[in-house]
Amino acid sequence: MPAVRPHHELLGSLYRDHRSWLQGWLSGRVGCRETAADLTQDTFVRLAADRDLQALREPRAFLTTVARGLAANWFRRQSLERAYLQQLASLPEPVLPSLEEQALVREALQQIDAMLDTLPRVARQVFLLAQFEGLKQDAIAVRLGLSLSTVKRHFKRALVQCLLHAP
Numbered sequence: 313m314p315a316v317r318p319h320h321e322l323l324g325s326l327y328r329d330h331r332s333w334l335q336g337w338l339s340g341r342v343g344c345r346e347t348a349a350d351l352t353q354d355t356f357v358r359l360a361a362d363r364d365l366q367a368l369r370e371p372r373a374f375l376t377t378v379a380r381g382l383a384a385n386w387f388r389r390q391s392l393e394r395a396y397l398q399q400l401a402s403l404p405e406p407v408l409p410s411l412e413e414q415a416l417v418r419e420a421l422q423q424i425d426a427m428l429d430t431l432p433r434v435a436r437q438v439f440l441l442a443q444f445e446g447l448k449q450d451a452i453a454v455r456l457g458l459s460l461s462t463v464k465r466h467f468k469r470a471l472v473q474c475l476l477h478a479p
Contacts, residue, residue: 322365326375327356334375341383351386355379385429392421427477431470438463439470 331352339348355378359365368374396418400408409417428436437456441447447455453463 319360319365322368323356323360326359326365326368326371330371330375331356333372334379337376338379338383341380342386347386351379351382354382358382385425388425388429389422392425393418396421423477424474427473428470431473432466434458435466435469438466442467 334355335345335348335352338351339345342348342351355375358378359375400414428439431439434456438449438452438458441452441455442449449463449467450460452458452467453460456463458466
């Protein structure tokens, strides 16, 4: 019976065998070699944290699944950043926040985005419609084709997540 290879050896082998390929794959998706390198590292960090690598049968398929999720998060953060910068550009110079305040807002937006990412899709939709479009819960129920009690349940879940992530 072969000896069970320790987790770090399996991870090292996966890294050596697939890092270049994954970085190239990501580079084609995000259009930036440096970002692709960062996302590649993040993919392997995620594997190091919580994955039984011995059960892994299709490493490239699994790596692309993890990397695709990380890339989607990166694209979403970039979209948030662009929207914030566009909003800043529309402000008159006297009310423009300082660079430090801008950095704090960007960090807060990323934390909110991370929190929203933990929610189920419908709960996230309910929260965003209420917060950013100003819809009342009954209007959200109509728009999403849900019962009012379901909307209330999802909104409560989103609020609890906000409180759990609050500093």
